[in-house]
Amino acid sequence: MTEEQKAEAKKSWLQAVRETIYGMAAHDMSRAALRTRASMEHLFILITMGDLLGVPVLPPYYSLRLLPYVVPQIATWKRRMLREKDVADAMF
Amino acid sequence: MALKDVFLQHPERRYIMFGGGGGVGKTTFSAAAAYWLASQGKKVLVFSVDPQASLTDIFKRDIFGKGPVKIMDNLWAQEIDADSHIRGYQKEIRQKILDMYGLPAVPEEIERYIQAASAEPAMEESAMFDAVVDVVMKGDYDYYIYDLVPLGHALYYLSMAKVYDEWINKITKLRQEMREYEEMVSRLRREKESEQDQILQELLYIKNRINTSAGIFTDKAKTAFFFVVIPEAGVINDTQKAAGMFAKFDVPVAGYVVNRVIPHALLDQNIPEYLRRRIAMQDQHMGEMRKALGDQVLALVPEMDRDVTGLPMIEKLAAIMFV
Numbered sequence: 001m002t003e004e005q006k007a008e009a010k011k012s013w014l015q016a017v018r019e020t021i022y023g024m025a026a027h028d029m030s031r032a033a034l035r036t037r038a039s040m041e042h043l044f045i046l047i048t049m050g051d052l053l054g055v056p057v058l059p060p061y062y063s064l065r066l067l068p069y070v071v072p073q074i075a076t077w078k079r080r081m082l083r084e085k086d087v088a089d090a091m092f
Numbered sequence: 093m094a095l096k097d098v099f100l101q102h103p104e105r106r107y108i109m110f111g112g113g114g115g116v117g118k119t120t121f122s123a124a125a126a127y128w129l130a131s132q133g134k135k136v137l138v139f140s141v142d143p144q145a146s147l148t149d150i151f152k153r154d155i156f157g158k159g160p161v162k163i164m165d166n167l168w169a170q171e172i173d174a175d176s177h178i179r180g181y182q183k184e185i186r187q188k189i190l191d192m193y194g195l196p197a198v199p200e201e202i203e204r205y206i207q208a209a210s211a212e213p214a215m216e217e218s219a220m221f222d223a224v225v226d227v228v229m230k231g232d233y234d235y236y237i238y239d240l241v242p243l244g245h246a247l248y249y250l251s252m253a254k255v256y257d258e259w260i261n262k263i264t265k266l267r268q269e270m271r272e273y274e275e276m277v278s279r280l281r282r283e284k285e286s287e288q289d290q291i292l293q294e295l296l297y298i299k300n301r302i303n304t305s306a307g308i309f310t311d312k313a314k315t316a317f318f319f320v321v322i323p324e325a326g327v328i329n330d331t332q333k334a335a336g337m338f339a340k341f342d343v344p345v346a347g348y349v350v351n352r353v354i355p356h357a358l359l360d361q362n363i364p365e366y367l368r369r370r371i372a373m374q375d376q377h378m379g380e381m382r383k384a385l386g387d388q389v390l391a392l393v394p395e396m397d398r399d400v401t402g403l404p405m406i407e408k409l410a411a412i413m414f415v
Binding site for chain 2: 059060061062063064065066067068069070071072074
């Protein structure tokens, strides 16, 4: 094995170690970060462009009419929102 | 054509609106038109959709939030109290929640939502226009005279109605599709008829309300919309801009009524230069208006020598408007 080959082998070994450590420690984190980034993006569009997606921009006067029907859903809805609490916190 | 002829030739136009910028005389003309129609033997309701309504001042009667108040034979006036309307409405919503779920009290977060929604700036306007639907739908009167909010608000309401109409169509369609799936499931499970979708019913109700109140503005057969202007450059410019926008929403503009015209008879008297200049200025603006609008200018109303309040002054004004 020449010096050059040795250096090459060492380099690729180091590369493999680096990738393994990344895979073990950081991959999940970066995936989670990307997912968070994506849901922030969605949240942002939802807030600004809600009506494009059909999110109620109903006059508040009339949205009150619908309130009694969604009372049971409010709890589940809150749970969903709370799951994303870190996202909302980051934004507001 | 004169203002009177518009009414005589189109008796089917039962919804009369006077629109214009702030302080041009919308309320005064609404009151005068109501007076004239009532004196012709028509049953008339003049009502205000402006939270800063001033029918109370004009008729010198406290009518705020009291429902239709009889002013004289054939003439009723009404000022809608948006705040108490909203409070009553909130109470209704709360009661419905309590009844539907047999709760002893409205859950805190729901109550917070009710409070927050009612603090929205659009709440009062929506409440007002919604209340108007009830007033107009009863159909107790031959004529309904709208003492309108200043132009900007009216335009805002019209555009709001259009946006909401589109949105409600979208959401209603979604709801209907959801309903189809629901029915499919209950067929597969061989269940009896699935429950009526109450949210869908509410959406259809809301759609109907918004369409009815906005629809009156654009009903060519039954509505006559008059612009009130005063012969001043700023007011005329604003009105022209508004007229362009109203045209986009298909508001049937019946004509223009000019208020606060300084009487030409004054020129024969010994009057200060200041007044002569104002008269010359008004003449110039009037000339331009006639060129642009032709016979759409229906009446010229002089600057009165005192406030138009109380029935005798309203009568005097009506006699000038409807010659």
